[in-house]
Amino acid sequence: MAVSSSSFTPRVFNAYSPFECRPDPDFSGAPIGDQPRVSSSRRLSIKARRNCSNIGVAQIVAASWSNDPASDSPSSAAAASAQSAAAAATVTVTVNDDVANVEDCFDIRSVQIGGSDNSATSFLSSDGSITVHAGERLGRGIVTDAITTPVVNTSAYFFKKTQELIDFKEKRHTSFEYGRYGNPTTVVAEEKISALEGTESTLIMASGMCASTVMLMALVPAGGHMVTTTDCYRKTRIFIENFLPKMGISVTVIDPADVDGLEAALNKNKVSLFFTESPTNPFLRCVDIERVSKLCHSKGALVCIDGTFATPLNQKALALGADLVLHSATKFIGGHNDVLAGCISGPEKLVTEIRTLHHVLGGTLNPNAAYLIIRGMKTLHLRVQQQNSTALRMAEVLEAHPRVKRVYYPGLPSHPEHEIAKQQMTGFGGVVSFEVDGDLMTTSNFVDALRIPYIAPSFGGCESIVDQPAIMSYWDLSQDERRKYGIEDNLVRFSFGVEDFEDLKADVLQALDSI
Numbered sequence: 001m002a003v004s005s006s007s008f009t010p011r012v013f014n015a016y017s018p019f020e021c022r023p024d025p026d027f028s029g030a031p032i033g034d035q036p037r038v039s040s041s042r043r044l045s046i047k048a049r050r051n052c053s054n055i056g057v058a059q060i061v062a063a064s065w066s067n068d069p070a071s072d073s074p075s076s077a078a079a080a081s082a083q084s085a086a087a088a089a090t091v092t093v094t095v096n097d098d099v100a101n102v103e104d105c106f107d108i109r110s111v112q113i114g115g116s117d118n119s120a121t122s123f124l125s126s127d128g129s130i131t132v133h134a135g136e137r138l139g140r141g142i143v144t145d146a147i148t149t150p151v152v153n154t155s156a157y158f159f160k161k162t163q164e165l166i167d168f169k170e171k172r173h174t175s176f177e178y179g180r181y182g183n184p185t186t187v188v189a190e191e192k193i194s195a196l197e198g199t200e201s202t203l204i205m206a207s208g209m210c211a212s213t214v215m216l217m218a219l220v221p222a223g224g225h226m227v228t229t230t231d232c233y234r235k236t237r238i239f240i241e242n243f244l245p246k247m248g249i250s251v252t253v254i255d256p257a258d259v260d261g262l263e264a265a266l267n268k269n270k271v272s273l274f275f276t277e278s279p280t281n282p283f284l285r286c287v288d289i290e291r292v293s294k295l296c297h298s299k300g301a302l303v304c305i306d307g308t309f310a311t312p313l314n315q316k317a318l319a320l321g322a323d324l325v326l327h328s329a330t331k332f333i334g335g336h337n338d339v340l341a342g343c344i345s346g347p348e349k350l351v352t353e354i355r356t357l358h359h360v361l362g363g364t365l366n367p368n369a370a371y372l373i374i375r376g377m378k379t380l381h382l383r384v385q386q387q388n389s390t391a392l393r394m395a396e397v398l399e400a401h402p403r404v405k406r407v408y409y410p411g412l413p414s415h416p417e418h419e420i421a422k423q424q425m426t427g428f429g430g431v432v433s434f435e436v437d438g439d440l441m442t443t444s445n446f447v448d449a450l451r452i453p454y455i456a457p458s459f460g461g462c463e464s465i466v467d468q469p470a471i472m473s474y475w476d477l478s479q480d481e482r483r484k485y486g487i488e489d490n491l492v493r494f495s496f497g498v499e500d501f502e503d504l505k506a507d508v509l510q511a512l513d514s515i
Contacts, residue, residue: 127196127312127381128381131313131378131380131381134192134196135191135192136192142188148375149188149371149374150185151367152184157178179364183370186204186367186370188370188374189365189370189374193312193327193343193345197318197325197345198319200346203343203354203355204343204370205342205363206340206341206369209236209239210363211342212239213243214357214361215324215344216239216275217247218357219272219273220244220249220272221272223247224248224270225252226250226252227254227262227275227301229255229285229287230254231256231285232277232306234473250269252265252269257285257287259288262292262296266295274296274304275303275306276305277307277309278306278307279421281309282433282493284408284409284410284431285416285417286410286415288417289315289320289424294321302323302350303323303324304324305317306325306327307327308460309331309429310429311333311429313381313384313427314384314425314427314428323350324351326343328341329343330342330458330460331458331460332383332430334372335383335460335461335462336372336375336376337458339372341369383462383498384427386498387460388427388428390499391432394432395412397508398432398508399412401509402437403436404434406434407434409428409432410425410429411428430459430460431459431493431495431496433494434491435488435490435492436512438515440468440489442490443468444471446515447467449510449511450511452464452503459493460495463499464496465495466495467492469487470491
């Protein structure tokens with residue numbers, strides 16, 4: 001069953017109090033929901049709004065976060081008198097020697113902290129609209145009239161009085177408290193991903209490997225057992241095989257299609273987690289997510305799918321039955337080869353378990369990186385549509401070429417899990433792996449003859465990227481050791497960007513002809 005869009009109404013982890021989305025910003029500083037409308041004669045000019053933003057955005061974190069108007073905190077007292085004070089408030093701002101009187105810009109509350117309600121995404125019928133608007137247009141924690149989400153650069157969050165700190169410690173007041181525990185800009189990125197995955201909560205971290213390792217340590221207990229698959233990102237395998245055993249964790253490794261092997265492992269061991277990529281790296285093998293989820297759940301095991309190669313647009317792992325879905329947001333989600341990030345999405349209870357350990361270990365995403373993820377996601381559907389189309393067409397071209405021995409792409413009927421991919425994916429992704437008819441040097445000559453793609457160890461960006469895994473990822477191993485993982489010297493992994501198909505086709509064909 002392919003799922004092409006998300007109509008789930010998520011209940012997102014929220015560090016903010018609720019707020020009412022307004023079509024026009026209000027700069028009075030009064031409590032949200034109680035603010036009088038500013039008359040048209042007193043609305044801010046464009047120049048005044050710009051000047052107000054120059055001081056407001058720089059100090060977003062000074063806004064009031066109290067969600068208890070009846071409390072005795074100083075913020076409540078200020079809020080109670082804000083309506084009467086706002087009318088008389090005037091701020092003079094100097095920017096580049098231009099002086100502007102900014103009426104109704106009361107202290108720094110032109111940018112405020114409020115709550116985000118992604119339930120409004122339910123009226124959006126497509127993933128493309130969700131990637132643009134979720135977490136922002138339909139309500140975000142940072143209340144501002146800016147179209148784009150501001151970057152909140154802060155390492156900590158202050159409390160106005162000791163009583164407010166006590167209220168926070170006793171859960172009567174909300175705050176992130178410290179930068180490692182959360183950030184308003186980061187929350188917008190998390191809520192956007194949650195809406196796209198159709199789930200309650202997302203935790204975003206500093207890299208995909210950070211997300212994988214923290215998830216594994218949080219969900220597999222010391223002395224526990226987990227199951228994973230043979231084909232996967234090498235660094236994930238290294239962590240599972242070399243580091244988890246130090247915590248007494250044992251591992252069963254199966255072929256992605258070996259459901260009988262998974263069942264045997266579940267019957268023999270007390271399995272906490274089945275973790276696999278789908279599609280996998282680099283052979284793009286596909287796991288029957290619905291089937292393995294039902295099997296694991298019948299034995300009390302959790303299922304986490306790394307859907308990085310699929311993207312949330314091509315595959316809805318949670319809707320298919322998985323408990324968690326993980327992405328290296330560095331790849332397609334960010335999509336511009338300019339940011340590192342990783343994310344985990346799922347039910348709030350499970351994600352909170354991982355979040356608790358994450359707060360201890362660190363690996364926090366910089367808010368500037370979170371902004372790049374938000375920016376990148378706005379074009380995710382456009383990029384993925386182009387990459388899906390180009391990769392499928394190029395896979396067909398490569399499979400028919402005499403200098404190519406084999407092509408690995410789930411969109412081809414020759415792929416071992418093509419039928420599974422058709423059932424659970426709406427597109428087959430932008431990466432194609434294939435084997436050149438030649439040895440290590442012949443394949444290297446092909447790679448070097450390409451003019452468009454960069455030789456680099458990543459994928460999913462606007463720019464096409466190519467690599468030869470035997471050299472890029474496994475060069476420290478002997479040829480025989482590489483072959484244990486299925487890595488032949490002539491294997492090529494090609495991530496197609498958003499360049500014109502005909503240009504990419506011509507480039508690949510001329511490179512093949514050169515060998």
